Amino acid sequence: MKESLTICAVGTAAALGLAQGAPSAPLQPRDQRHGALILSFDDRNFADWLAALPLFERHGAHATFFVSGNIDDAAVRTMRRLSEAGHSVGLHGLAHANADEAIAAKGAARYYTEEIEPQLEACRAAGIPITSFAYPNCRRTDEADELFRAHGFAHVRGGHKGVAPYDPTGEKQEGLKPVHTVDRVFFPASEAASRLRLDTVIVGEAYHTDIEDILACIRRCAERDEAFVLTSHGIHPDATRIHMKTEWLERILATAEECGVAVLGFDEIKPR
Numbered sequence: 113m114k115e116s117l118t119i120c121a122v123g124t125a126a127a128l129g130l131a132q133g134a135p136s137a138p139l140q141p142r143d144q145r146h147g148a149l150i151l152s153f154d155d156r157n158f159a160d161w162l163a164a165l166p167l168f169e170r171h172g173a174h175a176t177f178f179v180s181g182n183i184d185d186a187a188v189r190t191m192r193r194l195s196e197a198g199h200s201v202g203l204h205g206l207a208h209a210n211a212d213e214a215i216a217a218k219g220a221a222r223y224y225t226e227e228i229e230p231q232l233e234a235c236r237a238a239g240i241p242i243t244s245f246a247y248p249n250c251r252r253t254d255e256a257d258e259l260f261r262a263h264g265f266a267h268v269r270g271g272h273k274g275v276a277p278y279d280p281t282g283e284k285q286e287g288l289k290p291v292h293t294v295d296r297v298f299f300p301a302s303e304a305a306s307r308l309r310l311d312t313v314i315v316g317e318a319y320h321t322d323i324e325d326i327l328a329c330i331r332r333c334a335e336r337d338e339a340f341v342l343t344s345h346g347i348h349p350d351a352t353r354i355h356m357k358t359e360w361l362e363r364i365l366a367t368a369e370e371c372g373v374a375v376l377g378f379d380e381i382k383p384r
Contacts, residue, residue, distance in 0.1 A: 146301075146333075146334055146337045146372055146373065147301050147330075147333030147334045147335075147336070147337050147338055147339065147340075147371070147372075147373040147374070148301045148304060148333065148338075148339040148340070148373065148374045148375075148376055148381075149330055149333060149339075149340055149342060149364070149368050149373050149374070149375045149376070150176075150304065150310060150339060150340070150341045150342070150376055150377075150378065150381065151173070151174075151175040151176070151342050151343075151364075151375055151376070151377075152175055152176040152177070152178060152202075152246065152269065152312070152341070152342070152343045152377075152378070153175060153176075153177050153178070153343070153344055153345060153346075153347065153356075154177075154178045154180065154204055154246060154343065154344075154345050155178075155179070155180050155204065155208075155345050155346075156179060156180060156181055156187070157345055157346035157347070157355070158186060158187070158190040160346040160347045160348055160355075161177055161190065161194065161346075161347065162190065162193060162194075163347070164347045164358070164361065165193075165194075165197050167358070167361060167362060167365065168197070168199070168365065169197065170365075171365035171366060171368070171369045171375070172369065172375075173365045173368065173369070173375035174198050174199050174200065174375060174376055174377040174380060175199055175200070175375070175377055176199065176200040176201065176202055176244060176246075176377040176378040176379070177190075177191070177194050177199060177200070177201050177202070178201075178202045178203065178204035178244075178245070178246035178269070179191060179201065179202070179203065179204055179231075180204035180205055180206075180208045180248070181206065181208070182206070182230075182231075182234070183230075183231050183234030183235055183238070184234075187234075188234075188238045188240070191235070191238075191240050192238070192240065195240065198377075199377050200244065200377030200378045200379035200380065201240060201242070202242060202243070202244035202245055202246060202269075202378060203228065203231045203232065203235075203242055203244075203245045203246075204245070204246050204248060205227050205228070205231070205245075205248050206226070206227050206228070206230050206231050207226075207227060208248045209223070209227050209248060210247075210248060210249055210251035211223065211227075211247050211248070211251055211252050211253065211256040212251045212252060212253045212256065213251065214227060215253065215255060215256055215259075220255055220256070220259045223259075224259060224263065228245070228263075243264075243265060243266040243267070243378070243379060244265060244266060244267045244268065244269070244378040244379070245260055245265055245267075245268045245269070246268070246269040246343075247268060247269060247270050247271075250269075250270050250271025250311075250312070252268070252270045252309075256268075257270075257308060257309055260308070261308055265308075266308075266378070266379075266381075267307070267308060267309070267310055267378050267381070268308060268309050268310075269309070269310050269311070269312055269341065269343070269378075270309050270310070270311045270312070271311055271312055271314070272294075272296065272297060272311045272312070272313070290322075290325050290328070291313060291325050291326070291328075291329055292325055292328040292329045292331075292332050297311075297313060297329070297340065298329075298332065298333070298336070298338040298339065298340055299338060299339055300337065300338060300339070301333070301337050301338055301339040301384075302337070302384050303339070304339045304381045305381050305382055305383040305384075306383070310341045310378075311341060312341040312342065312343040313326075313329075313340070313341065313342050313343065314342075314343045314344065314354070315342060315343070315344045315356055315360065316344055316345070316351070316352075316353055316354040316355055316356060317351075317352050317353055318352075318353045318354050319354075321360075323360050323363060323364075326342065326360070326364060327363060327364070327367045329342075330364065330367045330368050330371060330373055331367070331371055333371075333373050334371035334372055334373045342364075344356035347361055
């Protein structure tokens with residue numbers, strides 16, 4: 113997703129009603145954890161992503177990095193390095209085109225040929241396996257989902273329609289609920305592998321993120337063995353707008369580790 117404030121997923125809110133995480137405990141084997149945080153980052157924030165690798169490694173966590181634009185030498189180097197570190201990589205569109213608009217304008221076949229195939233062919237040539245796609249701006253249709261299914265993609269990532277950002281101060285959006293109380297944002301972790309489309313919550317100052325609410329979402333996943341899909345873009349200590357602050361990522365990964373929630377890339381989603 114490029115730097116657009118098109119709202120297609122939940123913003124975040126003050127954490128209410130869930131218990132604080134337990135004290136730190138030894139990291140559980142990944143197949144013994146309860147609940148899943150399916151984490152992803154979009155676009156071409158290559159330097160940020162590579163700089164964050166030690167943080168992911170420290171917490172035994174992985175993510176998916178969805179790359180937009182040409183799969184050029186810089187993209188190939190970054191995708192290979194991320195894959196070597198155990199992360200998943202996926203596609204985010206050659207021109208970052210909204211799938212619903214592009215398919216309506218030119219048809220599904222031409223959309224796929226022009227927007228997806230160039231990226232896919234470049235990845236094949238580089239020996240980078242691709243099984244997932246993230247819709248730019250979360251813009252999709254059922255026809256688009258079936259298009260990717262027909263082409264063998266294991267998962268696509270969309271967004272939660274009708275779930276808008278919540279501002280804990282009440283200044284932006286009145287009457288909306290904290291994310292961890294919105295049941296449709298979550299689903300049984302055991303169902304993740306069978307779902308083609310995984311809809312996301314997006315974090316960043318532009319979405320009025322309250323990190324405490326995101327942490328409450330992770331605790332809910334642990335308590336109920338649920339899955340939760342979370343997305344941002346860059347990762348930086350001074351991140352603003354649509355990007356994730358390094359401090360937020362540290363707290364997210366630490367909370368997941370404390371609660372025994374697996375932090376997974378799309379390629380790690382396996383049937384139980």
